[in-house]
Amino acid sequence: MFEDVLTREAQCTPTLAKTLYDTMPEQWVPVPGAVDLLQCLRARGCRVGLLSNTGIDLRPRLGDLGLLAYFDTVVLNFEEGLVRPDPRIFRLAADRLAVAASECLFVGDTPHTDGGAVHAGMTSLLIPLAGDEPQLHTAAALLAGS
Structure with missing residues (x-):
């Protein structure tokens, strides 16, 4: 779902969308x-x-x-x-x-x-x-x- 939004709305390539999806949680800290x-x-x-x-x-x-x-x-x-x-x-x-x-x-x-x-x-x-x-x-x- 998140990757679909990035490719559709933000016009990311599927590869970039997957990379963002995979790495974004690592940025989250309490x-x-x-x-x-x-x-x-x-x-x-x-x-x-x-x-x-x-x-x-x-x-x-x-x-x-x-x-x-x-x-x-x-x-x-x-x-x-x-x-x-x-x-x-x-x-x-x-x-x-x-x-x-x-x-x-x-x-x-x-x-x-x-x-x-x-x-x-x-x-x-x-x-x-x-x-x-x-x-x-x-x-x-x-x-x-x-």
Whole structure:
């Protein structure tokens, strides 16, 4: 899917599209505070899911980074045919966690796409950005204090 978009929309050659697809995940690293937030949630006994609109399977990279173990489920839009802010994909994530949507806390950083969590019945925490970087330490501090 991602490679198709690159060849069709960005007019990349199929070889370049495959190279980009294969190397892009290597560029992904956790933003500061991500591991602390995940550890905080685990320490509180929370079930944790990752919901992403990316067109790439994140699980191998999460595994390489030692982060996959923090997630009870990973829901990717391209596998489900649903895209945030559609409330159905948020409810699907809650179902996969075996938790009612009303019992979920969705942590995101983009009001438009992440706002679908509210429509799915979830409490939502939108993380402030400093530049393009989510300030996840803020969420970890809030959760640790509650």
